[in-house]
Amino acid sequence: MSVLASFHLRRGDFVLEASMRLPASGVSVLFGPSGSGKTTLLRCMAGLEHDAAGQLNVNGELWHDSPNGLFVPPYRRALGMVFQEASLFPHLDVRRNLAYGFDRTPAPQRRVSWEQAIALLGVDHLLARQPDGLSGGERQRVAIARALLTSPRLLLMDEPLSALDMARKQEILPYLERLHREFDIPIVYVTHAIDEVSRLADYLVLLESGLVVAQGPLSETLSRLDLPASFDSEISVVLETRVASVDGHYQLARLAFAGGELLVPLGQGVGSQQVGQACRVRIHARDVSLSLQSQTAADADSSILNRLPAVVSAIAPALHPAHVLVRLDLAGTELVARITRLSLDSLKLRTGMPVLAQIKSVALL
Structure with a gap:
């Protein structure tokens, strides 16, 4: 089983032409300079780029197959998504924000329990709080817990730490490190920060100008002697x-x-x-x-x-x-x-x- 993604998308002068085979579990990181296509590729996987041509197969479940006219809309894809900003509902307390993700999943399909998500992200003491009373790190932990409570078959994370200062970033990284150990859910994580790559990635995909230029297990890929010039300083x-x-x-x-x-x-x-x-x-x-x-x-x-x-x-x-x-x-x-x-x-x-x-x-x- 694996996550197979292949997309072609043109946006003005930018062209995404990316194919990758990701492990069925663990954290796969999309890494590259600004403008390399990381977020665009993630949006294609989420079904947010309807014009994208290609295919997406998540552990045997086909969500996108443009040659055969198949496009599963985002709301019907069993995925969770975490953005740079937590995007919590400001009028709901933390408990009801989490319940929004939990309640949208029918009970027979739930693979992540309420107690598991609450404990993993350490948000039990925040349940009665309003989003505007949380720190940046706390808001992101709640957002991740809410995404997990949908019991996704695929969890997409678009630079979830980029809006946090260093202290809040170091606070939340240990929670992210536990995700792939606690849950058998493939995670695709976008970042431009090499320290996040080093701590979180099991599998690494390097993007440059809309192309996948290297992919493979973390250390094996970072240590390649033939990496493109833009990644030379990261060897x-x-x-x-x-x-x-x-x-x-x-x-x-x-x-x-x-x-x-x-x-x-x-x-x-x-x-x-x-x-x-x-x-x-x-x-x-x-x-x-x-x-x-x-x-x-x-x-x-x-x-x-x-x-x-x-x-x-x-x-x-x-x-x-x-x-x-x-x-x-x-x-x-x-x-x-x-x-x-x-x-x-x-x-x-x-x-x-x-x-x-x-x-x-x-x-x-």
């Missing part, structure tokens, strides 16, 4: 780690993953994590340097705490002519380093060569 990997220990004196967490361990400062990413809990870490290619020295982190005469043995698996040119990209294998975990061509030649790097990947802890905040 990185996202590691799935677990908190192995916390050093309160030095305010560092030791994170374990398949290829080794990392020391990371306590902060937004790991500040509230407990030992044993999962934690994602994004490592930017520009923050990885290479060494031929056979020193370990314990005996290295260096301020760099993270020094991991690796093997060079590929070398490719970067956008800047002074740079190259080096793909590394850390016992099955991939990493990418951006170094200069001068360093490449000075170290005489080649595929199959063992090296030490050096990552500054302060770069992993």
